[in-house]
Amino acid sequence: MLRDGETKEQRVTEAGPPTLPARADHTAIRRNNLELTLRRLALTPGLSRADLASGTGLTRATVTRLVAELIELGLVREGTVSSLRRVGRPGTPLSIDGRHVLAIGLEVNVDYIAILVTDLGGREVLRDECEFDCVSAGPDGSVRAAIDLCHRAIRRVRNRRHDRQPVIVGVAAAIAGLVDSRGGVVIEAPNLEWRDYPFGAVLHHGLRLDGAPVRVGNDANFAALAEFRTGAWAGTADLIYVAGEVGIGGGIISGGRPLLGTRGFGGEVGHIRVDPAGPRCHCGRRGCWEALIGLSAVLRSAGISTPSGTHPRTMLETLVRRGHDGDQRALDAFERLGRDVGVGAAMLGNIFDPSVIILGGYFVALEEWVLPRARRELMKGMLGSRDPTPDLSVSGLGFTAAARGAALHAMDAVLSDPATLLASPLQ
């Protein structure tokens, strides 16, 4: 229980989460330690064996053995010792190598398909994008286009010089809609107009990458993961990502973990009710956040009509130009948008107590007009608001956030269990 000399401040603390611990037999320990070593190096490249030992609490001998295994497999490499690095005998800096261990992240959206390939260290290896009308093509046509894009990317990667033949260890696809991530089924994607489509299974079958499990998830959930892992707020345990597209998606990191919910539907923030007297939402109700701050709503509110057959995103440039031209109707629309963004953000702020709410997608282009007003409204709406309210900002990851998060997600399974990489040959 309690040690003498503990101060009151130490005692008045919050206990950790009550979860059932995993068993700790020796296979599990080894796997855990491999994971620990790889993740430390992924977070902080350049650590020496001694740094790893002191940072992880493992013995120096254990770290030396683990690192030797990882180097042998090409997953970790030694750098050059810099004598300037520190006082005393410098350790050899280590970093994740695994440049041949690749994961594919896809984003299948209304009018384009994007791909982003990362290596084991989370470095971007390749990105590609094609315009594609996924609504007209339907899910079967879209998955075929996604497969073509994957095969093109794999060919390009393989044609580059490599000491080791690259190997794809996982694929994940980000879809704007409700996705049952356990079965890889798109349950309902209103803007894509898809329902009940076994996207994961069809993609897996068509890719014919037997070594690569295929995962499917919600686009905003993956974008939130990308922010958590590589964005400007990387490592922030409680953050919310709001994806501004035709609709409004949301992805939530809570306590350092993605909030997925029972079926993987968690994070659907587009239908919080901001104004019941507001415009009708495609979901059938009135005044949903999405019906007020989705891109289509804002274009309408600014008096910009979208020619039939044109995707609203192509009109974003027009909207921005009108803002720069000082067009009053656009500026009024931005004012209302800022207010409604802030009102909804305050609801999320009170419910989740996050450190930051990050606006992605089209919001990034409207930052200068929308953010100041939205921040004021957020502050007004927060309880206990003498404290710093959550930060409200825009994403720096651009439109690739979802594909990047998907690739990181696909690679996570490998980082979480590197022993499987050790157990099976990579080539």
Place this chain on the structure above:
Amino acid sequence: MLRDGETKEQRVTEAGPPTLPARADHTAIRRNNLELTLRRLALTPGLSRADLASGTGLTRATVTRLVAELIELGLVREGTVSSLRRVGRPGTPLSIDGRHVLAIGLEVNVDYIAILVTDLGGREVLRDECEFDCVSAGPDGSVRAAIDLCHRAIRRVRNRRHDRQPVIVGVAAAIAGLVDSRGGVVIEAPNLEWRDYPFGAVLHHGLRLDGAPVRVGNDANFAALAEFRTGAWAGTADLIYVAGEVGIGGGIISGGRPLLGTRGFGGEVGHIRVDPAGPRCHCGRRGCWEALIGLSAVLRSAGISTPSGTHPRTMLETLVRRGHDGDQRALDAFERLGRDVGVGAAMLGNIFDPSVIILGGYFVALEEWVLPRARRELMKGMLGSRDPTPDLSVSGLGFTAAARGAALHAMDAVLSDPATLLASPLQ
């Protein structure tokens, strides 16, 4: 990576959460295994050593050694072997003992203070309650009353016969308001009319239980924990508890862990905006969920006035009687209440994708009038609603949910690190 013979269904899966694993040295392993053993027994009393070994993956020898240590310390005990229990040589059933290892849960509310003491196995040892006007008494007076109640409870427990002298290993207090749980400070408790009060430090100082750390948290967060651990939905990884008092509190379990947020303010669901044209909320805005479904609002809506100096909860009986008498104004109020409960529940349902939303506090007394209407509204409001929507139900834990959750929370620190119990004498 992937083993031959894996099916497609196996591959299309969701990876686990990406968190940095803890180090696994031998002290940590021993502690982890002790925790594992204790938690298994807490969840399933009556397991034998062989059951524990097969259930945890630990070797039989390790389990035997751990159990011997735990029995020696009085934390686990052996039961009587029943020859009817199973085929073959029956194992001795084990269960958590630790009847002398106690945690205190307090709830300090507007018009009463409640205490609930549990033992290491989570069994209720004692409960007590006193009516107390915490608003008039202010925080200093209330903490003194709480200390008196604790000392009375400790005397009563000590006066009972025990083989071992009982020892208090932790105290937690549940407060209806925003609590900075790291520092034990009540930041803002509108219904108590307290602000910035160092409740944890004052309680710890006054209790003079040096071996017992004092924790402070939000009442609904603790009630959610009680539901997760001992309620009708125990073990449900994604659940939401909505506390119906004068105000509306919320506690959220997400992925099997309490959602606390950056400062411990997480779960404040009372201020989602259900109707901006609705009544003014004490927070200054209009149409917050709390302003529509808080007990004060419902009493007003049913035409029941609360005499000055009377707490609204004392009028609940009148409200229920009017319902049974078929009073039209009460029935109309219940109809609106059911609708507004359902509208807000649907917002939470979409954001969190929980398995169940549990209504506690005064809602329990109005179940028959409110629940059917609220369920219809919830179903209407859910996206992807062909799937089973979250269940919506009332709590079976009654008004002690928060104190019970607080006691479980206080005990959690001990279960999470039983090695500290082994390292220091209990008496």
